[in-house]
Amino acid sequence: MTATDTTDTVDHPARRGGLAGAARARLQQLLALASLLVIGAFFSVASPFFLTYGNFTAILFSTVVIGTLAVGTTLVIVSGGIDLSLGTGMALCAVVAGVLMVDLGLPLAVGVPAAILFGGLIGLVNGLNVTLLGIPPFIATLAMMLVAGGLALVLSNSAPIYFTDVPGYLDISTGNLVPGVDFPNAVLILLVAAVVAGLVLSRTVLGRHTYSVGSNEAATALSGVDVRRVKIAVYVLAGLFTGLAGILISARLGSAQPATGMGYELQAIAAVVIGGTSLSGGRGSVVGTLIGALIISVLNNGLQIMSIPQEWQNVILGCVILVAVYADMLRRRRRG
Amino acid sequence: MGGTTHSSTDPFPPLLDVSDVTRSFPGVRALSGMRLDLRHGEVLALVGENGAGKSTLMRLLSGVDQPDTGRFLLDGREIRPSGPGHARSLGIGIIHQEFSLVPDLTVAQNLFLGREPRRWRWFVDRRALDRRAAELVAELGLPLDPDAPVATLSVAHQQLVEIARALSHRPRVLIMDEPTAALDADEVETLHALIRRFQGPNTGVIYISHRMDEIRRVADRITVIRDGRYVATRAVSTTSTDEVVSLMVGRAVATSTAPAPTRVARRPGPVVLSVRGLSTRGLLRDVSFDLHEGEILGFAGLMGAGRTETARALVGADPSTGGTVEVRGRPARIRNPAEAAALGVGYLSEDRKRYGLLLDHDVGTNITLAALASRFATAGVVRRRAARTAAQGYVRALGVRTPSLDRPVRNLSGGNQQKVVLARWLARDCDVLIVDEPTRGVDVGAKEEIHQLLEGLANDGTSVIVISSELPEVLRLSDRVVVMSEGRVTGILPAAEASQEAIMRYATLRPENTGTPPPDRDAPGDQYRAGAPEPTAPEHGREARP
Numbered sequence: 001m002t003a004t005d006t007t008d009t010v011d012h013p014a015r016r017g018g019l020a021g022a023a024r025a026r027l028q029q030l031l032a033l034a035s036l037l038v039i040g041a042f043f044s045v046a047s048p049f050f051l052t053y054g055n056f057t058a059i060l061f062s063t064v065v066i067g068t069l070a071v072g073t074t075l076v077i078v079s080g081g082i083d084l085s086l087g088t089g090m091a092l093c094a095v096v097a098g099v100l101m102v103d104l105g106l107p108l109a110v111g112v113p114a115a116i117l118f119g120g121l122i123g124l125v126n127g128l129n130v131t132l133l134g135i136p137p138f139i140a141t142l143a144m145m146l147v148a149g150g151l152a153l154v155l156s157n158s159a160p161i162y163f164t165d166v167p168g169y170l171d172i173s174t175g176n177l178v179p180g181v182d183f184p185n186a187v188l189i190l191l192v193a194a195v196v197a198g199l200v201l202s203r204t205v206l207g208r209h210t211y212s213v214g215s216n217e218a219a220t221a222l223s224g225v226d227v228r229r230v231k232i233a234v235y236v237l238a239g240l241f242t243g244l245a246g247i248l249i250s251a252r253l254g255s256a257q258p259a260t261g262m263g264y265e266l267q268a269i270a271a272v273v274i275g276g277t278s279l280s281g282g283r284g285s286v287v288g289t290l291i292g293a294l295i296i297s298v299l300n301n302g303l304q305i306m307s308i309p310q311e312w313q314n315v316i317l318g319c320v321i322l323v324a325v326y327a328d329m330l331r332r333r334r335r336g
Numbered sequence: 337m338g339g340t341t342h343s344s345t346d347p348f349p350p351l352l353d354v355s356d357v358t359r360s361f362p363g364v365r366a367l368s369g370m371r372l373d374l375r376h377g378e379v380l381a382l383v384g385e386n387g388a389g390k391s392t393l394m395r396l397l398s399g400v401d402q403p404d405t406g407r408f409l410l411d412g413r414e415i416r417p418s419g420p421g422h423a424r425s426l427g428i429g430i431i432h433q434e435f436s437l438v439p440d441l442t443v444a445q446n447l448f449l450g451r452e453p454r455r456w457r458w459f460v461d462r463r464a465l466d467r468r469a470a471e472l473v474a475e476l477g478l479p480l481d482p483d484a485p486v487a488t489l490s491v492a493h494q495q496l497v498e499i500a501r502a503l504s505h506r507p508r509v510l511i512m513d514e515p516t517a518a519l520d521a522d523e524v525e526t527l528h529a530l531i532r533r534f535q536g537p538n539t540g541v542i543y544i545s546h547r548m549d550e551i552r553r554v555a556d557r558i559t560v561i562r563d564g565r566y567v568a569t570r571a572v573s574t575t576s577t578d579e580v581v582s583l584m585v586g587r588a589v590a591t592s593t594a595p596a597p598t599r600v601a602r603r604p605g606p607v608v609l610s611v612r613g614l615s616t617r618g619l620l621r622d623v624s625f626d627l628h629e630g631e632i633l634g635f636a637g638l639m640g641a642g643r644t645e646t647a648r649a650l651v652g653a654d655p656s657t658g659g660t661v662e663v664r665g666r667p668a669r670i671r672n673p674a675e676a677a678a679l680g681v682g683y684l685s686e687d688r689k690r691y692g693l694l695l696d697h698d699v700g701t702n703i704t705l706a707a708l709a710s711r712f713a714t715a716g717v718v719r720r721r722a723a724r725t726a727a728q729g730y731v732r733a734l735g736v737r738t739p740s741l742d743r744p745v746r747n748l749s750g751g752n753q754q755k756v757v758l759a760r761w762l763a764r765d766c767d768v769l770i771v772d773e774p775t776r777g778v779d780v781g782a783k784e785e786i787h788q789l790l791e792g793l794a795n796d797g798t799s800v801i802v803i804s805s806e807l808p809e810v811l812r813l814s815d816r817v818v819v820m821s822e823g824r825v826t827g828i829l830p831a832a833e834a835s836q837e838a839i840m841r842y843a844t845l846r847p848e849n850t851g852t853p854p855p856d857r858d859a860p861g862d863q864y865r866a867g868a869p870e871p872t873a874p875e876h877g878r879e880a881r882p
Contacts, residue, residue, distance in 0.1 A: 226672070282696060
């Protein structure tokens with residue numbers, strides 16, 4: 001067994017897979033990107049109103065909320081968990097922002113970070129329930145979904161809270177960083193948040209451990225990694241993104257709508273799944289998730305422009321999810 | 337060494353005749369020319385070391401797997417079991433070591449699982465189910481409540497449910513795989529009574545066990561197999577435990593017990609890890625031993641003796657109910673593997689696919705997993721180049737055969753996968769490394785490399801615990817050997833006195849008969865022998881060898 005026979009002992013088909021190693025990780029994203037372009041091309045041909053700058057920014061703008069939630073939950077899903085409390089958690093964070101800044105009159109610089117941190121708190125509770133109490137993530141966050149949705153109604157007396165008297169709040173979403181250039185701030189915020197999440201996932205110890213936990217939790221624990229801390233951190237991060245989404249959506253609407261959160265979590269999970277992240281954990285990327293969120297937005301936008309009734313949009317979206325996930329599985333199986 | 341066999345022209349064929357059965361797996365010949373004959377009305381004990389081929393033979397007889405060559409004759413007629421259900425209908429009943437019961441169902445429901453009495457085709461006839469279950473339990477004289485959920489029963493009673501289910505099919509041949517592993521003395525007696533009641537002139541029992549005392553009580557003849565081959569068959573009345581044990585380990589003992597040529601005399605240093613009275617809820621009782629610096633401590637014992645459980649409890653992977661651990665003289669409270677690793681104690685599981693590898697992740701990721709936070713990161717950010725360079729270094733040093741670090745470990749061979757998990761702990765730089773079955777499923781060349789690697793580690797001052805079911809491996813590597821049986825330490829032997837015979841003797845002890853387990857004394861050369869059934873000099877076994 002000398003170093004000389006290093007390559008000879010490796011079987012050939014496997015070697016091909018190995019050479020493609022780094023490129024293959026990208027392939028999954030390339031596929032998603034390709035589908036995005038195909039869908040875009042289709043709508044461009046089908047409707048003259050699709051391929052315009054105005055519509056382009058409109059699509060990006062409509063991706064912001066789902067995108068932010070989806071980026072946060074990508075971390076949780078890569079770790080092998082799931083977070084169903086994103087949607088109502090977002091509504092609760094928006095209400096908290098309203099209570100702090102409208103009812104209590106706190107300034108923007110305090111209210112916004114506090115609302116985001118409140119999202120982190122929701123995530124912390126989720127994380128503790130999953131790790132210390134050992135409640136399965138689906139159930140722990142399902143419970144939190146109900147708790148957060150209820151609290152949002154309680155705190156707001158079931159009425160929207162309007163931010164009209166909070167100076168500058170609406171600009172968080174709809175303003176333009178460069179005056180005169182029509183590019184909404186919310187899109188920039190999403191991009192920055194996504195870059196941060198992407199770096200956390202790909203470059204930090206926490207991120208690498210997140211993949212490991214999702215891939216094989218028992219093996220990761222036996223390797224001396226404190227799995228509980230990883231999981232708690234991941235839920236907290238997802239919570240912070242929930243808080244951010246709460247700010248973005250309420251700034252866009254000009255109000256905190258306590259009853260609107262439900263359902264967003266499933267859209268976010270759909271974006272994650274379309275983006276090639278495995279629901280069983282260990283595999284996925286923020287870039288893929290962003291593309292997944294964009295695919296959903298483009299579909300909704302394009303179908304709207306083509307005057308296809310709203311009712312059909314979800315039917316088509318459901319089919320897209322099935323096709324996307326099945327195509328991914330096929331590719332994976334062929335690779336064997 | 338001969339053995340009582342029959343010729344195929346026998347006018348009175350045996351109940352079950354297994355002849356010339358061969359089964360190979362890639363790289364392994366699990367069975368080769370295996371044969372045995374079970375006579376009408378007898379209990380035949382089947383004995384052999386771990387990995388001798390007993391389980392493979394069972395799988396073939398139960399139809400889970402098919403032989404490459406050879407045949408099974410039942411009453412002189414060839415049978416080809418194609419699956420467990422088919423085997424059962426042919427008259428072969430098997431009770432596996434691992435139960436196949438559904439914990440949430442009642443005893444009655446389990447007994448008739450898959451063949452529930454029906455009413456109106458679609459509905460379970462619960463009254464008939466209860467009645468038939470009660471009849472069965474009464475007929476077999478079992479202390480079971482048919483309405484009790486199986487989950488509420490003791491392991492022993494679950495075992496009885498399993499046996500009752502097998503017997504309810506009225507098998508001609510009943511095969512029991514280590515049926516008493518979980519039973520205490522009284523329950524063993526109940527089981528043996530059950531076997532006697534089952535046994536008629538037209539049935540037979542194959543009783544797989546390691547426990548010679550039980551075999552002597554219940555069996556008529558003993559068939560010994562080794563390395564997938566038939567060795568000998570002896571009548572219980574004319575053989576001795578010593579003879580059977582030496583037949584079991586008889587394999588080329590001359591070469592395997594001799595110290596390996598590369599072996600250098602290590603001079604272990606002070607005690608690094610001291611374990612006292614480690615116990616767990618399930619199995620372990622009062623496990624105590626010391627590990628010295630630069631020592632390789634072997635852990636030997638039969639399946640289920642508690643070696644893996646000891647390691648897992650030690651590193652906090654499973655909860656322990658008692659005992660103390662000292663690392664370098666300092667009391668340590670280890671609640672999870674992360675705390676163990678922080679103290680410099682690493683554990684490599686026996687099941688590398690389940691508890692070791694991130695199969696879909698690449699070689700580099702797998703190697704750096706344990707040391708990522710401590711060695712390859714600054715302020716929580718991974719230094720990717722440093723990690724990659726280090727991983728590359730381990731790939732080269734250990735001779736991991738992979739074309740690149742980016743290859744998913746799933747695509748590597750077993751030996752290379754094992755080197756990857758070893759590299760993971762080398763990267764972490766542990767003081768104490770516990771390796772569980774380090775060469776299971778690994779080819780010969782890689783095995784030798786792994787052995788040399790472990791020896792090199794010990795020579796460099798790392799303390800290594802090697803848990804292995806392969807006695808030659810334990811003997812080759814160990815400075816001392818801890819032998820366990822049924823959750824207790826039954827003996828700690830210095831290398832000079834460890835032989836396959838000696839280890840097997842301690843490994844087959846029922847700890848109840850041995851009194852309190854021994855305290856491990858400090859000096860590595862120190863020797864302790866628990867009360868063996870008969871005092872045996874190491875030479876004794878050697879004389880018996882050919």
